Amino acid sequence: xxxxxxxxxxxxxxxxxxxxxxxxxxxxxxxxxxxxxxxxxxxxxxxxxxxxxxxxxxxxxxxxxxxxxxxxxxxxxxxxxxxxxxxxxxxxxxxxxxxxxxxxxxxxxxxxxxxxxxxxxxxxxxxxxxxxxxxxxxxxxxxxxxxxxxxxxxxxxxxxxxxxxxxxxxxxxxxxxxxxxxxxxxxxx
Numbered sequence: 001x002x003x004x005x006x007x008x009x010x011x012x013x014x015x016x017x018x019x020x021x022x023x024x025x026x027x028x029x030x031x032x033x034x035x036x037x038x039x040x041x042x043x044x045x046x047x048x049x050x051x052x053x054x055x056x057x058x059x060x061x062x063x064x065x066x067x068x069x070x071x072x073x074x075x076x077x078x079x080x081x082x083x084x085x086x087x088x089x090x091x092x093x094x095x096x097x098x099x100x101x102x103x104x105x106x107x108x109x110x111x112x113x114x115x116x117x118x119x120x121x122x123x124x125x126x127x128x129x130x131x132x133x134x135x136x137x138x139x140x141x142x143x144x145x146x147x148x149x150x151x152x153x154x155x156x157x158x159x160x161x162x163x164x165x166x167x168x169x170x171x172x173x174x175x176x177x178x179x180x181x182x183x184x185x186x187x188x189x
Contacts, residue, residue, distance in 0.1 A: 013072055024168050025073055025175040027066055029093070030185045032058035034085035041119045044109035044151075048083035059089045063096035066177065073175040075099035079167065080179040081107040090179040099177065106163040107180040111151035156187050164188075 009015045033055035036043040043049055051059060066075070075097040080090035082103045094101045112118075122128060146153070167176070178188070 024171045024173070025070075026168075027070070027075070027175070027177040028185055028188055029062065029066075029089065029177060029179045030182050031081075031083075031085040031089040031179060032056070032062065036085070039119065040122065041117060042112040042115045043083075043117065044112045045116055046082055046084075048085055048109065050084045051088045055085070056088070056092070059092035060096075062089075063092040066093060067096040070097060070175050075177055076171065076174040077102055078177040078179060079104050079107060079163075081105075081109060081181060081184075083109055083181075086179050086181065090177070093177055093179065097177075104163060104167075106159040107178065107184060109181045110146075110156060110183050113149040113151070115147055115150060153183075153187070156183055160184055160187050 009018070031051070033052050034043075035049035035052055037049075037055075038052060039049075041049075075093070076099055078090045078094050078097075078099045079102050080086045082105055086107070087101075087103065090101055093099065
């Protein structure tokens with residue numbers, strides 16, 4: 001029945017307080033710069049490389065920014081990959097926000113197979129053009145950084161989907177963070 005009354009909502013937070021189905025606010029972060037990023041090596045196995053000095057500064061600056069942005073809805077939980085670079089980034093975020101840190105193997109880096117620990121020169125433009133042409137010919141969804149024998153995009157998508165299907169319902173109305181790796185961030189996107 002129409003009553004003619006109008007209720008004015010003053011903020012998103014007030015609106016969400018009245019919503020019967022709550023949403024989960026999710027901050028998704030890629031780890032900060034690590035030694036492996038600087039050396040450009042594939043590193044998907046534990047422990048992986050640690051953050052560089054610059055990476056520690058980046059993690060702390062990001063943590064401060066997220067803490068400020070999440071002041072209305074404080075982070076409850078931070079989920080992260082077990083590798084050192086993601087764990088160290090997540091620890092900076094946990095310290096700044098007071099959120100609980102949970103390590104989840106589904107957020108781990110891509111399995112690089114025989115390329116684990118190897119360096120590939122991606123500054124070689126001819127190599128990059130050849131890789132892009134190869135990907136276009138194959139019609140794959142994977143990036144030029146993936147090679148035969150590495151974990152597939154579909155496999156990453158499956159484990160991210162399983163993680164989200166299990167995790168998001170636990171945090172209705174909460175703010176959480178996910179600290180993971182580039183391919184998994186892109187997969188979430």
